[in-house]
Amino acid sequence: MDYVIEMLNIRKEFPGIVANDNINLQVEKGEIHALLGENGAGKSTLMNVLFGLYQPEKGEIRVRGEKANITDPNVANDLGIGMVHQHFMLVDTFTVTENIVLGSEPKKMGQVNLKKAEQEVQELSERYGLNVDPRAKIRDISVGMQQRVEILKTLYRGAEILIFDEPTAVLTPQEIKELIEIMKSLVSEGKSIILITHKLKEIMEVCDRCTVIRKGQGIGTVDVKETNPTELASLMVGREVSFSTEKTPATPKETYLSIRDLRVKDVRGVEMVKGLNLDVRAGEIVGIAGVDGNGQSELIEAIAGLRKTESGDIKLHDKVITNLSPRKVTQSGISHIPQDRHKFGLVLDFPIGENMVLQTYYDKPFSKNGVMSFKNIYQKANELIEEYDVRTPDAYTKARALSGGNQQKAIIGREVDRSPDLIIAAQPTRGLDVGAIEFIHKRLIEERDKGRAVLLLSFELEEIMNLSDRIAVMFDGQIVSEVKPEETNEQDLGLLMAGNTTAKAGGE
Ligand SMILES: Nc1ncnc2c1ncn2[C@@H]1O[C@H](COP(=O)(O)OP(=O)(O)OP(=O)(O)O)[C@@H](O)[C@H]1O
Ligand SMILES: [Mg+2]
DSSP: OOEEEEEEEEEEEETTEEEEEEEEEEEETTOEEEEEEOTTSSHHHHHHHHTTSSOOSEEEEEETTEEEOOOSHHHHHHTTEEEEOSSOOOOTTSBHHHHHHTTSOOEETTEEOHHHHHHHHHHHHHHTTOOOOTTSBGGGSOHHHHHHHHHHHHHHTTOSEEEEESGGGGSOHHHHHHHHHHHHHHHHTTOEEEEEOSOHHHHHHHOSEEEEEETTEEEEEEEGGGOOHHHHHHHHHSSOOOOSOOOOOOOOOSEEEEEEEEEEEOTTSOEEEEEEEEEEETTOEEEEEOOTTSSHHHHHHHHHTSSOOSEEEEEETTEEOTTOOHHHHHHTTEEEEOSOIIIIIOOTTSBHHHHTTTTTTTSTTTEETTEEOHHHHHHHHHHHHHHTTOOOSOTTSBGGGSOHHHHHHHHHHHHHHTOOSEEEEESTTTTOOHHHHHHHHHHHHHHHHTTOEEEEEOSOHHHHHHHOSEEEEEETTEEEEEEOGGGOOHHHHHHHHTTOTTSOOTTO
16 A cells, blocks of 8 residues: 555653654545544644654654654655644734745745745645635735635645644635535645544545544544544544534523624724614524624624724623623623633633633632732632543643644633523634533523523534524524524525525514
8 A cells, every 4th residue: 555654653752741652644645534532632733743843752653655754844844744723823913925924935046935935825826726816914914815715835845734723613614615615626636644633524535545543542543434523522532422412491580691783893983883782692602603703703702802992882781891801791790701722811821720710710719919929719619620520741841742632621610600690602613623612501501500601602513503593594783583493494594694584583
């Protein structure tokens, strides 16, 4: 068999943990090879070893049959290996082309030849159907486009083997479809892809084979044609996973959150929330369904105090909370699981334990008379780490060193534990493995049953349908219709989200 990549008996340790314990991975030329495993199983670590970011303690890497010593990412590039990371590494104020050529600029008489580079970027973009504008600034383009810039960056450096670390976690359903087409066009040109994803549907749809790792150990490689999502899930988790969420009908009580005629502008000054009305009651989960870019982020940020409103009212109980500071909003009884965990969720260079009291460290029992009690902080942190299954060597480990999914579980634990009246959950299961998703869904339903109000934002219709008691469809800055999940289906919901108001809304 012709393998482009062979990783044999790879071992990689971090202080207090063996992230990769004797793992094998063999990738054939021209295939899309999935790498599947729970949060913290060691997938990103293994790929960072292949890309030369980490040196393994043991094991051998072969590239096209030849033993390779990948001491840094430049060596990986020279061997034709490219990586699109879980968290992008682009310079915001630079253009697409400037980002792509960074570090490998084509020189003409000692000067960077940007024109030539732009042309090359344009050609690559067209060849693989990426549709990227080489002159756009990174900060002006969508997350989906930024990801394509990362892909172009690897292609520009001549990558033949592409590593994608959870590329679809940050994408909308439409962008995912397009990325899948891009991956297919890459392999049809002879490239090979290693794809990390938690979405079993994606594995079933595009991958040829799938290697499963569990708690740092290799479980084996299966042929995707010969497996199914249920088997994949139990291979990775080591037990049966239920895909549907069980819940009893909601019994909503008084209105907790009430929004009237709200108007909010985005960073560019464009009005994105345009006179929106919405109520969320105690004991119910209201899901906001909508195509990305219809004002959802601005709405959530306005409620959480992260963005100024233009006009209108946001009330919690009978108290107006419009334009309060984030801390005041928090103290009034609102929790926020943010969409962007690095921007709003964590201080990456703080220990994970201290991150778990970010909103409460100034209160008892964590502070007394202005003095922090680290004993109490770490006791709380350890309880939450245990309860939410946050996999980390200990509470003193920096948040940065946790795997993406475990960072997310830590934020959810912190936000839910404060027993707020309202939980804003913006894409709460982004980047989580199927087992963790099952757990988080259960927890949110439990919170509902304790009488909390839950406002859920998700781009995954399956999650919206499974979890919501009521679905509010957001289009062009307003809630345009409301449906009950049992009275609709994904297709009708899709039509409503596209602004088609004649589609079936519940109860009509
Ligand atoms: N730089 C680091 N320093 C210390 N520990 C680390 C570091 N990077 C990863 N780890 C640990 O290694 C283990 C594997 O992490 P890794 O990021 O590879 O998981 P993953 O499979 O990619 O998970 P996820 O699906 O959540 O992204 C985790 O326990 C993590 O905390
Ligand atoms: Mg990872």
